[in-house]
Amino acid sequence: MSVSSPPAPFSSGSAGPSVTYPFTAVVGMADLQLALLLNAVSPAVGGVLVRGEKGTAKSTAVRALAALLPGVPVVPGCRFSCDPAGPDPACPDGPHAAGPGTVRPARMVELPVGASEDRLTGALDLERALSEGVKAFEPGLLAAAHRGVLYVDEVNLLHDHLVDLLLDAAAMGAAHVEREGVSVRHASRFLLVGTMNPEEGELRPQLLDRFGLTVEVAASRDTGERAEVVRRRLAHDADPAGFAARWAGEEAALRQRIADARQLLPRVRLGDAALRQIAATCAEFEVDGMRADIVMARAALALAAWAGRETVLAEDVRQAALLALPHRRRRNPFDAPGLDEDRLDETLERNAEPDGGGGPDGGPGGDGEGPDGDGEGPDGDGQGPGGGPGTPPPLPGGPRAEDSGTSGEQSGSSGPGAAADGEEPPGSPPQDAAERPPAPAAAPFRTRALSVPGVGEGAAGRRSRSRGAHGRTTGARTPHGRPGALHLTATVRAAAPHQHARRRSGTGLVLRPEDLREAVREGREGNLVLFVVDASGSMAARQRMSAVKGAVLSLLLDAYQRRDKIGMITFRGTEAEVALPPTSSVEAGAARLARLATGGRTPLAAGLLRAHEVLRVERMRDPARRPLVVTVTDGRATGGPEPLDRARRAARLLAADGTAAVVVDCESGPVRLRLAGALARELGGPAITLDELRADTVSALVRTATTRRAA
Structure with a gap:
């Protein structure tokens, strides 16, 4: 469990220094790059879920994104990253005096699958509480991720209790800690990025819906593209610093493009025609709730800003639908995520303005603001809507993996x-x-x-009774080895009779290791x-x-x-x-x-x-x-x-x-x-x-x- 500030360390596998692999050097993952960049332009889009087979550079691309994010102004000394322009009045480290603040790099916080609840949300500083008699709160990963990126690798393997806490924080933009007599609330708004291999299990629908966009990635079957991946990887391993220096120009240009798009975003207009297409598309594909409509609108605005335009066009809506809807159409775990693109095009065309405004593919009938009529769809180059006048050039990194003609292949289906x-x-x-x-x-x-039957001690789940680190507290016991979740009341009771013999002075208790008691909890296991x-x-x-x-x-x-x-x-x-x-x-x-x-x-x-x-x-x-x-x-x-x-x-x-x-x-x-x-x-x-x-x-x-x- 680590908190890293860009440039984030990346293990190169060599004896040289650890250097972040450049974002622009990633080959054949244009859709993934686009989804991440849209969230960098507009964090309100709601994050990205990256689905795909192992070994497809999912984690590499996510870690490389952090180095491109603009710096974050913070109140000096605030552990909760308050913005000096508008500090949180409920900040546990507040109140904060007005001041200029300092700028630090955006953080990327990694949430490990095996993290504890205390590590995620924070907890009472028991050492100070028992020795000094004060209520001191030790922040967790949700506090560290505020105004940054929260990255969960193998998010589908995350324990249910951590998923619930993550859902609450993502929904409310704040983390609440209520335990051991401590009540703390602090802001926690972050860009949620998760990666997963579907072969290892699917996500719960509640968490799936929290991700604004989703991207399916697969290794290219094109020989030339695979060779280029290996060539760049070996070059990075041999000389990480030199490899990063060769891509520094592209990285700087991309960083500037993100900053320009952020400045342009407030001026981008979402017209009634585009809004009608968004609503009609979500209704046509029968997605649950209204979150999909809102995410599509935000993604379309970000796409227009990324393309350097102040008006959302039909191709922005189409690309936003391809990124925001597939994972929201699953009705049960046996349904594969996906979207019928022909049906999508028909829906967009049916709800387009009668006097033009661009068809879903930027074809005839446009108003001059769309692509230049070369027949390319909005994802033709894999980098976003564009291809028209004023659209910046695509990212380096090679052709799209999907262009190899292997999208949707299922190995082993025949033979x-x-x-x-x-x-x-x-x-x-x-x-x-x-x-x-x-x-x-x-x-x-x-x-x-x-x-x-009986009571087990297996992984958290919802089938059979179990004793473990999660569930309702049913008692206390003397720990064997390192204690787990501390049972505060039982610990105090065990230490209290010995305070006179230990010559206690002041308000704190004199504790010995033999006084510690851990909570016995009963829940459900898988x-x-x-x-x-x-x-x-x-x-x-x-x-x-x-x-x-x-x-x-x-x-x-x-x-x-x-x-x-x-x-x-x-x-x-x-x-x-x-x-x-x-x-x-x-x-x-x-x-x-x-x-x-x-x-x-x-x-x-x-x-x-x-x-x-x-x-x-x-x-x-x-x-x-x-x-x-x-x-x-x-x-x-x-x-x-x-x-x-x-x-x-x-x-x-x-x-x-x-x-x-x-x-x-x-x-x-x-x-x-x-x-x-x-x-x-x-x-x-x-x-x-x-x-x-x-x-x-x-x-x-x-x-x-x-x-x-x-x-």
């Missing part, structure tokens, strides 16, 4: 291995040997929570929900498999809402495979489920043994995260000698490890063998039907059965 997975060995029954094409999933529904899905021929009836997929999707959605990790094992033919290693990305699970084909024998024992192996490895990686195995099957086992006996032995192996389990019985028809029930008894958990998965009694069934087994 020769797909057919091979469905092949059956000789001798299989004809009705089982053929692989059925994937059946569509039924609509997901709301399920009751399947919780793990679990590892491991799905073991039967994809054999006995499950291949299209209607049944569609219902099964709908049930698994419903459980995936529940896992997303409860901040679980998920994994998926499928079994068919002669073996089981890990279709999805444990991850926080429910999108990945939904995608694998959609491609799941059926057919072949039912190696139930192989599926359970593979689950046992996956859990064994995960326990070594994260021993505090408790698992819940959800087996989706009709209970039939075929293939090999004594398939049912082998499946029962595998189930008993899982039960012996204390793994909580539930079996979703997919058997249907007038004649039922009730094999899933027998399997559930071996696992020590309940068997429920697909219909019962919707019932209010599911949580009680799981808790009762698993508690009985544990006892």
